[in-house]
Amino acid sequence: MELDLKDKVVLITGAARGIGLETAGCFAAEGAKLMLVDRDETALAAAASQIEGSGCIAADLTADGAADAIIQKTVDTFGRIDVLINNAGISEPAPIAGTSPESWRKVMAVNLDAVYLLSRAAMPALGRSKGAIVSLASFAGKRGTLFGDNTSYSTSKAGVIGFTRALAIEAAKVDVRVNAVAPGPVATELIKALTPEQLKRVTDYVPLGRMAEPREIAELIVFLSSARATYITGEVVNVNGGLYMD
Numbered sequence: 001m002e003l004d005l006k007d008k009v010v011l012i013t014g015a016a017r018g019i020g021l022e023t024a025g026c027f028a029a030e031g032a033k034l035m036l037v038d039r040d041e042t043a044l045a046a047a048a049s050q051i052e053g054s055g056c057i058a059a060d061l062t063a064d065g066a067a068d069a070i071i072q073k074t075v076d077t078f079g080r081i082d083v084l085i086n087n088a089g090i091s092e093p094a095p096i097a098g099t100s101p102e103s104w105r106k107v108m109a110v111n112l113d114a115v116y117l118l119s120r121a122a123m124p125a126l127g128r129s130k131g132a133i134v135s136l137a138s139f140a141g142k143r144g145t146l147f148g149d150n151t152s153y154s155t156s157k158a159g160v161i162g163f164t165r166a167l168a169i170e171a172a173k174v175d176v177r178v179n180a181v182a183p184g185p186v187a188t189e190l191i192k193a194l195t196p197e198q199l200k201r202v203t204d205y206v207p208l209g210r211m212a213e214p215r216e217i218a219e220l221i222v223f224l225s226s227a228r229a230t231y232i233t234g235e236v237v238n239v240n241g242g243l244y245m246d
């Protein structure tokens with residue numbers, strides 16, 4: 001089953017570690033050309049050195065003009081964009097009374113605004129290549145988190161789900177597919193913000209009894225971006241060990 005990703009140009013945000021880095025490795029294994037984006041310059045340089053022929057852009061997605069500059073640099077470097085993976089995300093868990101407006105806006109800026117800004121900037125190039133967008137939502141955007149109060153994170157991921165569905169209909173007019181994945185807990189740095197007690201509740205809640213490995217999310221992202229998924233758009237695919245079903 002050919003994924004047909006050879007020489008496709010794939011832009012991945014938050015690519016320096018975790019799900020983003022794993023996804024970059026999976027695309028590279030299929031012969032895709034990668035542009036890796038992250039705010040962590042050192043980790044990004046290490047990631048880019050692992051992936052032959054990749055480009056990288058050190059940038060904070062929340063900086064003014066960052067999204068437009070990233071898309072422009074990718075087109076200048078590779079001449080096209082076939083796939084945009086909106087993966088960068090943050091979590092600042094806190095009860096609502098302890099969530100400052102600054103923290104709320106920061107979570108929205110990274111998890112939701114950057115998805116909109118990058119998708120907007122990439123759409124002309126994606127329209128030319130009849131490409132695809134895959135964004136990282138979360139089970140937490142569908143049912144609220146189970147492992148600690150985190151309203152800002154859940155709200156941002158619910159926003160990604162609405163964005164994906166709405167843009168899928170619009171982008172279908174130019175043959176661009178727009179999907180999201182909704183992981184349950186995945187063994188990455190992000191989840192280290194949880195206390196050991198909360199981590200135990202994770203495995204207690206998940207029917208498969210464990211967190212996902214980043215590879216288990218990355219392979220779904222690659223599939224949704226590929227020629228094997230040409231009739232899938234507007235979907236938010238659960239990959240959560242049975243934690244939540246809809």
Ligand SMILES: NC(=O)c1ccc[n+]([C@@H]2O[C@H](COP(=O)([O-])OP(=O)(O)OC[C@H]3O[C@@H](n4cnc5c(N)ncnc54)[C@H](O)[C@@H]3O)[C@@H](O)[C@H]2O)c1
Pocket residue numbers: 013014015016017018019020037038039040059060061062086087088089090110136137138139182183184185186187188189190191
């Ligand atoms: N780990 C989980 O359990 C889980 C579950 C569901 C969804 N997700 C989502 O998957 C995505 C990846 O998560 P992960 O677990 O690999 O996270 P991670 O924290 O391991 O990696 C995130 C990467 O994004 C980068 N990043 C963060 N803010 C940025 C910014 N403003 N500009 C540029 N880069 C920035 C970080 O430097 C980091 O390299 C996120 O959107 C996350 O919300 C994760």
